[in-house]
Amino acid sequence: MTPVSQVAAAAEVTAANDYCGNQCSDILPPGQNGNATLAQILLNQAFGTQPDHAGDQLGPYANLAKGYPTLTNATINTFFNDASFGVPSDQVASTVKPAGRGDVTIVRDKKTGVPHITGTTRYGTEFGAGYAAAEDRLWLMDVFRHVGRGQLTPFAGGDPSNQGLEQEFWRHAPYTEADLQAQIDNAVATNGERGRQALADVNAYIDGINAYIDASDSGRYFPGEYVLTGHKDSVTNAGTIERFKPTDLVALASVIGALFGSGGGGEVNNAISLLEAQEKYGVAEGTKVWESFRERNDPEAVVTVHDKSFPYASKPDDPQGEALPDAGSVAEEQLVHDRTGSAAGSAAATASTTATKTAMSSARRGMSNALVVSGEHTASGHPVAVFGPQTGYFAPQLLMLQEIQGPGLSARGASFAGLSMYVELGRGQDYSWSATTSGQDIIDTYAVELCQDDYHYLYRGTCTAMEKVEQKNAWKPTTADGTAAGSYTMRVWRTEYGPVSHRATVDGKKVAYTTLRSSFLHEADSIIGFQMLNDPDYVKGPQDFQNAVQHINYTFNWFYADSEHTAYYNSGDNPVRATGVDAEFPVWARPAYEWRNWNPTTNTAQYTPASAHPNSIDQDYYISWNNKQAKDYTTAPWGDGSVHRGNLLEDRVKKLVDAGGVTRASLVKAMADAGLADLRAEDVLPDLLKVVNSTPVTDSTAAAAVSRLQTWLTAGAKRTETSAGSKRYADADAIRILDAWWPLLVKAEFEPGLGSDLYTAMTDNLPIDESPSAAHGPTGSHAGSSFQYGWWSYVDKDIRAVLGESVQGPLAQKYCGGGSLSACRDLLISTLKEAAGKTAAQVYPGDEQCSAGDQWCADSIVQRELGGIKHGKISWQNRPTYQQVVEFTSHR
Known part of the structure; x- marks a missing residue:
């Protein structure tokens, strides 16, 4: 073990390269530790006990949903971790020189157990990164290298979810071993010295993974899932854990790329729906109708880059x-x-x-979000950012945290397990970066x-x-x-x-x-960009950052x-x-x-x-x-x-x-507030109620429903608990009514005009709803990410057109009530009455996680098990899984 005094000195040296001024924070639930021995798994399943650092970031993450209204800059780290470089001497939990190497040290902190890897050689630094990754995610890494090869069921058994995983990804990346190796060779051959360095880093990283496999095998502290799936014998220690090789990382990368970084496709479904539209309306009008629903360049769409065109x-x-x-x-x-x-x-x-x-699918296409404000509009004069990827909720998490400091490497943040030779989303010495899926x-x-x-x-x-x-x-x-x-x-x-x-x-x-x-x-090609992002000698300003991510x-x-x-x-x-x-x-x-x-x-x-x-x-x-x-x-x-x-x-x-005067706290509040909002209620419901209230509502059932919805709107249209931990929503009836009403009103509004065949074809292109409790659409249920895909824009444009309001980029026709305000009102009231009459058990029918009628549970976020450790449910939030809050105070 390294003496604590030496560790403290190392921490001070590292911190000298930190220009964040204690104003960088991050969070990644459920916890850093994604490995558990057989005994720990059995204790968790029997008594709910958690291994150290397996679930200690879940509570602070969940608590932001009720705690954000009173948030201040001083209390941010009640809900986030301090993401400063280094570990203060009084916070050192452990110090390890992996495999007895003298050129790398892994220090873990007491609060989170995050590895802080410091190397004196490039090889040693990357060796330590591989060793730390295996310490925290060996089983998950093994699962996903088999997913990428389409070999999960022989590895982990014939459970339908295993079959689904390998089928989902192998279809899109059906690579042979020769294909995997060729991608490594190509990435090296086409990128000069950086390509050669990347291969050296990968080999060192894999050496570190394999060193941990050997150590955990001989010490019998390998993940217990290997016993539960028949790969190891808990008594005799017979069996093997297959060592990693470079092509495994390409297989892993193919899964992550398919999940988050491969926009496009769908042309066949587009063609089917276009043909249905042309069959319904004729070629010219049908094409016009189809294009209006496609909204490929909608003038009312919110954009990230203001006032500039990029065709x-x-x-x-x-x-x-x-x-x-x-x-x-x-x-x-x-x-x-x-x-x-x-x-x-x-x-x-x-x-x-x-x-x-x-x-x-709870991860697929849901990577988000980002809020970044320039220094011109902040209280300090320095830019503020709150951003991170929404990669779904899993146990263990797909991402893992680390700090890596060594020759040509200086960063802290999150990386996908098995690809953490570099930090992929995080911060450098005086800059931070993040990503969302662009599509x-x-x-x-x-x-x-x-x-x-x-x-x-x-x-x-x-x-x-x-x-x-x-x-x-x-x-x-x-x-x-x-x-x-x-x-x-x-x-x-x-x-x-x-x-x-x-x-x-x-x-x-x-x-x-x-x-x-x-x-x-x-x-494998993207490895070069990530290498650049981790290189403090490369990224010194925004242009360097843009060059790296290119x-x-x-x-x-x-x-x-x-x-x-x-x-x-x-x-x-x-x-x-x-x-x-x-x-x-x-x-x-x-x-x-x-x-x-x-x-x-x-x-x-x-x-x-x-x-x-x-x-x-x-x-x-x-x-x-x-x-x-x-x-x-x-x-x-x-x-x-x-x-x-x-x-x-x-x-x-x-x-x-x-x-003006934006602060870290105010930007976190904006993110958290948006993350609890019901998009349909905030942006579409007011116009729906305009139509309903265009004539006084005399039906008592409809009037009561309108009153509840209006009260909820006035209160902010959030899906929040009555109090922290109550597991019961404020405005529960209004939420139930809207959840029941939306699919009824969309179908009644559009199917008569489109016809059943075209309506069905259009819903194959875009599901009508993605509420937190929805068990259909791209994200499934209990997945957090919500309101990414749905027909809210179509409803919004159609209802505004029926009201006679200005609509840029309107639908080709008016659908609600055939364009008649009174007929549209009758349709909305009829479906609203039907929705109001539905019981909670009908709206929230229950599943393997929840009893029928349990509204809070139906929305709740579940850490989907990819290993043997289970975690409790948390209240719904629509926010990034890994998230940073940053404001650098100075620059090199």
């Missing part, structure tokens, strides 16, 4: 090469084959399909013409065989519950234009639709703050499409419609220049909650219209900026 993926005047399917001909390509045993039955198959859609379109769908049979296609005039890639999975009972044995094969057919996703006919001709993603075969090929919004400047940049390899190609729909797989300068061997192409990506330095303020980046920048997700959850931040931050 991308715009609608061409004369579309070329479209390959729209024949009506009714589309079939999704089958992924799973040869089911046997427990996987063969319909119940298991259905459960697996459901798990595929929801197992990780711009880097995925296109091509229609390849089939020849000879269903597994050959025309590639530049030559009949070419598709490549068959398979993953065969089998499992047997490994636990006391006796889960039955089974097996299945996942099969993907790959073409030069990407994996096959659907089959169809186009003008009677058989085609396969393929999905081409610019980051496919390039999962090396990240995934689709993210990046935010920056130091003591003088703020900045923003939208990353991703945006392909330059052929003239006339509409990114919204499938196009023919022919040279005329390929990406410019596309090389199918390397999957590289011409990309839009950095200046064409939305970017900014020192704007008055920035907000992002997965909303539109800038005017004319077309994002892939539907729903960037007049009402978006980004408005909840925009309204609050703009108000603060207009008043």
Whole structure:
């Protein structure tokens, strides 16, 4: 052990490089420790006891929901951790020199157990980062390297959720081992000295992981999940924990990229809904109706970059090469084959399909948010930022905290487990950065013409065989519950234009639709950008930050703050499409419609220049909650219209900026307040009530419902407990009524005009609702993230049009009551009465977590178990999972 005096001296040296002035804070629930021995797991399951630091950040995180109204700068660290560099000598909990090395020390603090890694050599520093990662997340890292390879069920058993995980991700990244290695070789070969350094860092990091595996195995303190899944014997210690290798990290990166950084796709569903609209209204009017719902460049959409246009993926005047399917001909390509045993039955198959859609969907596409204010509008004159990723709630968490200090490395923050050779979201010596998912379109769908049979296609005039890639999975009972044995094969057919996703006919001709993603075969490339962000000699200001994140090929919004400047940049390899190609729909797989300068061997192409990506330095303020980046920048997700959850931040931050004197506390309050707001109530309900109240409401049931909703609106339309820990909402009846009313009113408002087929097709593009208790849509239930996807913009525009108010970018037609105010009012009152009559048990039917009718529980956040440790539920908040609060006081 290192003497405490030496540790204190090291902490003081490190702190000298800290320019935050004790004004950097962060939080990451449930806790830093994601490993538990078998004994700790059994104690947790029997008595609820928690291993040290497994759940100690969950309470402070949860308490902000009731504590934020009285927050001050002085009390921020009641709800966050001090994120200063180093560890004060009286706060040192442990000091370890991993594997007895003399060139690296891991110090953990008493409060959180976060590792502070200090190395005197680059190799030793990265070795320590790998060792610390394995100490905190070995089981999770092992799970996700198997997820990335499509091998989770043989590793962790045949549970439907395991099947769902591997199916969800392997479909999008069906890589062979050769593919994984080639991505490492390419990243090194194309990035010069930084590429060589990245490979050296990866190898050192893996050496550290493997050193911990060896130590924990010989000491018998490895994660208990290895025993529970049959990989180790608790008595004899027989069995092995497979050592890590570099290609494991590429498999891990492919999962994270699929979750958060791959915007686009969906062209086949777009085509189906367009054809339905044209069938309903005719080609010209149907196209107009479809475009009005697509809202690809809505003038009322909230944007991150103010007053500047960045055209991308715009609608061409004369579309070329479209390959729209024949009506009714589309079939999704089958992924799973040869089911046997427990996987063969319909119940298991259905459960697996459901798990595929929801197992990780609480993280998928929900990465957010950011509030950044320039120093011109703050009390101190220094920029203030409150930002972080919304990566879902898991036990253990997908992210982990660390501080890393060594040659060419100086940062503290969060990284995805198994990819923590660098801090991915956090702070440097005098700057901080974070990200939200941006979702711009880097995925296109091509229609390849089939020849000879269903597994050959025309590639530049030559009949070419598709490549068959398979993953065969089998499992047997490994636990006391006796889960039955089974097996299945996942099969993907790959073409030069990407994996096959659907089959169809186009003008009677058989085609396969393929999905081409610019980051496919390039999962490792982004490592260079993260390396730069961690290098204090590289990032010295906002331009350096923007240059660094330009090396990240995934689709993210990046935010920056130091003591003088703020900045923003939208990353991703945006392909330059052929003239006339509409990114919204499938196009023919022919040279005329390929990406410019596309090389199918390397999957590289011409990309839009950095200046064409939305970017900014020192704007008055920035907000992002997965909303539109800038005017004319077309994002892939539907729903960037007049009402978006980004408005909840925009309204609050703009108000603060207009008043001036913004502080860390006031910006946290704005975030927390938005995180408890019901978007439908705040931004749509007032206009709905205008229609309802356009004539006095005489029906007693409807009048009582209107009164409750109005009272809730007046109180702020929040979903908050009556008191901390009460597990009961204030305004519970109003919340129940709106939760019941929304799906009823949307269906009654739009289905009659659209017709059932088109209405259904449109809901396949964009679900109508994403309330906190919703068990449908992209996020599933108990996931925190809410109000990202829904029909609130459509309702808002339609209701305002019926009221005769000005609407920019209106829907092509008026739908509520056929455009008649009185008929619309009758429709709303009728559905409101129906909603008011629904019991809590009908609105909140219960699930494996909650009893029917338990409204608070239905909304509550659950830390989804990815290991053996369980945590209690917390009250709903719509906020980042990992979050920073920063205000630097000086600069190098």
